[in-house]
Amino acid sequence: MPTKTAVLSEGKSKILHTTDDPNLLIQEFKDDATAFNGVKKGTIVGKGVFNQSISTSIFRLLEQAGIKTHLVEVLNDREQLVKRVDIVMVEFVVRNIAAGSLCRRYATEEGLKLERPMIEYFVKSDELGDPLIGREAIAILGLADYEILDLASELTMKVNEIMVAFWKTLGIDLVDFKLEFGRDNEGNLLLADEITPDGCRLWDTKTGEKLDKDRFRFDMGGVEESYARLQSLVTEAAGV
Ligand SMILES: Nc1ncnc2c1ncn2[C@@H]1O[C@H](COP(=O)(O)OP(=O)(O)OP(=O)(O)O)[C@@H](O)[C@H]1O
Ligand SMILES: [Mg+2]
Missing domain, CATH: 3.30.200.20 (Phosphorylase Kinase; domain 1)
Structure with missing residues (x-):
């Protein structure tokens, strides 16, 4: 070990x-x-x-x-x-329902169901405040080449499909989430980092209640209780 x-x-x-x-x-x-x-x-x-x-x-x-x-x-x-991987310095964000920075950026109404899932790319840089970036800039500035970008984007959409269906069985809408990828020593592109309520927006389908880190962001209370509830729901349902 x-x-x-x-x-x-x-x-x-x-x-x-x-x-x-x-x-x-x-x-x-x-x-x-x-x-x-x-x-x-x-x-x-x-x-x-x-x-x-x-x-x-x-x-x-x-x-x-x-x-x-x-x-x-x-x-x-x-x-x-x-x-251990070399992290691709891009955050892959999928959005199914409008929330967070998307609403601020485009004055879009929170809760709007998007016609289809969309990916947004952000630079992984605390110093710069993780700015939004386009595909061209990612490739031309050398953050990732098109091959990695396309493969990671394809994987991101596949993860979204699986996750939307999974959360749905728990009575929860997957609003949006962030993924990170990296390459291992053999050059394989691996999903890395974490998938948790820190980086996902999760809303109760029936009540619309926010169950994720937004409870902490906006001092809504019941943060620990919500994380605990999600953990027990997920471990029971995933059975893995
Ligand atoms: N398998 C891995 N190999 C190497 N680095 C990884 C791996 N998985 C995750 N990381 C990196 O480890 C760090 C995890 O720490 P944490 O999530 O606390 O960082 P953070 O403060 O959110 O910073 P960042 O903005 O870089 O994510 C992240 O920088 C993430 O990109
Ligand atoms: Mg992190």
Whole structure:
């Protein structure tokens, strides 16, 4: 079993540790929560445990559908062993229903059901505030070539299809979410990072209640309870 050797990086919600195997990392989920590009900071008690569990269940579900991910195995309730990848410095956001920055940018009404799912690309850069970017700029500025961009976009749409159907069985609408991809040492493109309520908008289909990190962003209360509820729903339904 690989053991931790050093802290590779500490981000806003996770710590990455190197291990004695150069191709494997340990991804540790923290309780820290941030919003609005780190302007708002706080703690969601137990979030690291809930998110590790939720992300594992969803990644396993995706693996079963043939999507390659970085997840190797769960080590404990906050830590996963993952394959080390070179992260593509682009965030892939899928939107099914209008919310968040899309509404601010285009004065679109929140809750508008989009005619079909759409992808938006953002530069992974806290310094720049993760700005929206177009395909041409991604390729020309060298963030990713068209081949990677197309493959990652195709995978993103496939993940969306699987996830929309999955959340629907739980009575939850998947409004939007963010994915990150990276290439492993053999050049395979893997889904990396996490899929959790930190990076997904999830609304109760019947009541419209927001169940994700927006509860923290907008001080809506019941944040821990909501994450706990999502975790128990997901682990039970995924059965993995
Ligand atoms: N398998 C992997 N190999 C290498 N890096 C990874 C892997 N999975 C995720 N990462 C990176 O590890 C970091 C996880 O930490 P965290 O999510 O806390 O970062 P963050 O503060 O959100 O910063 P970022 O804006 O870079 O995502 C991210 O930078 C993510 O891109
Ligand atoms: Mg992150």
